[in-house]
Amino acid sequence: MCATVKRNDPEMRRFLQYLAMHTWVVVVIWDAKTGKIVTQTPKNQMWLNREKSGLGRASENEWTAVSENVLRNYRNEDLTQTTSSSQKDPRKNETLYWKIHRWGDYPIDWDVPVRHVIAKLYKVGFISNTFSSRIPGRAMAVKEGDQDRDFYFDFRQMIDGIVFPRDVEQPPSVEYLLLTAREFAKTNLSARFALLRLWEAPHFYPLMMGPEKRELTPVTDTLGRAWERKIVPKDMPYSEISMHHSARLRIQPYGRLLAERVRVRRNLYLLMGQDEEDMMKYATATAFVTQTEPWKLEMDL
Numbered sequence: 001m002c003a004t005v006k007r008n009d010p011e012m013r014r015f016l017q018y019l020a021m022h023t024w025v026v027v028v029i030w031d032a033k034t035g036k037i038v039t040q041t042p043k044n045q046m047w048l049n050r051e052k053s054g055l056g057r058a059s060e061n062e063w064t065a066v067s068e069n070v071l072r073n074y075r076n077e078d079l080t081q082t083t084s085s086s087q088k089d090p091r092k093n094e095t096l097y098w099k100i101h102r103w104g105d106y107p108i109d110w111d112v113p114v115r116h117v118i119a120k121l122y123k124v125g126f127i128s129n130t131f132s133s134r135i136p137g138r139a140m141a142v143k144e145g146d147q148d149r150d151f152y153f154d155f156r157q158m159i160d161g162i163v164f165p166r167d168v169e170q171p172p173s174v175e176y177l178l179l180t181a182r183e184f185a186k187t188n189l190s191a192r193f194a195l196l197r198l199w200e201a202p203h204f205y206p207l208m209m210g211p212e213k214r215e216l217t218p219v220t221d222t223l224g225r226a227w228e229r230k231i232v233p234k235d236m237p238y239s240e241i242s243m244h245h246s247a248r249l250r251i252q253p254y255g256r257l258l259a260e261r262v263r264v265r266r267n268l269y270l271l272m273g274q275d276e277e278d279m280m281k282y283a284t285a286t287a288f289v290t291q292t293e294p295w296k297l298e299m300d301l
Helices: 009-022 057-060 076-082 108-124 156-161 174-187 239-258 276-291
Strands: 001-004 025-031 037-040 045-053 062-066 096-100 128-129 138-142 150-154 192-196 206-208 226-229 232-233 262-265 268-273
Touching: 062 232, 108 128, 108 138, 108 150, 174 262, 174 268, 192 276, 206 239, 232 239, 239 262, 239 268, 239 276, 268 276
Parallel strands: none
Antiparallel strands: 001 096, 025 037, 025 096, 045 062, 128 226, 138 150, 192 268, 206 232, 262 268
């Protein structure tokens, strides 16, 4: 972002001071008349990602920058090229430039799709600002084939660090559901089947993330802003296991009544009845126990 700065303007000065106080934005103010940089973000705040090793007393160790902003190496001529469309201050015939640098190595064609979705997610409360020093993910816009660019979260660097409890099982395959239904049909000639699907958002599963987990999985966008998610994104590693586990927990208390006729796969319930009336009985029971207290899940009708 580039703009003309008026000299000795109190409102403009206050705005720039406000920006300079934040570590999520890199500010450079360049004097076109003298060719000097008037204000620049401190070098120790030019990091994109940083880490600190050790626990206990070792937590007082210095931060180590994993990657840094290339703006530290910018030259005056680089700033001149990016601000060629600026205007002079008509009162003093002098020009100052200020620049907010694009964060990291994001392709420019990611900017509009990412910011559009981020704004919608923030508006509905799915994400919020974070001040975490560890940012393992980033928002991205990827194009598949002839389709338009779609919004994704990239968490590949955190895959190896995820460990699930032993009681959390993998979702079964579609082939398993088909085999189960065929075996049931062999002994029930009037068998009827139904599939109930839990509602889900385009980019998220309807599962809340606890505060302690939100701080571990923040992401950055194309402007360098850091966000934490309140709901589990589909792109998070093994998110389908979390969805499957939550769906199983809803019917577990009623296992004695539903175990023989209901199968779960991620956000899908397979219902098996000896006839249509029997199938409707299990469909009604499954919908009731799934959508009743807590009221987080609902069937996609």
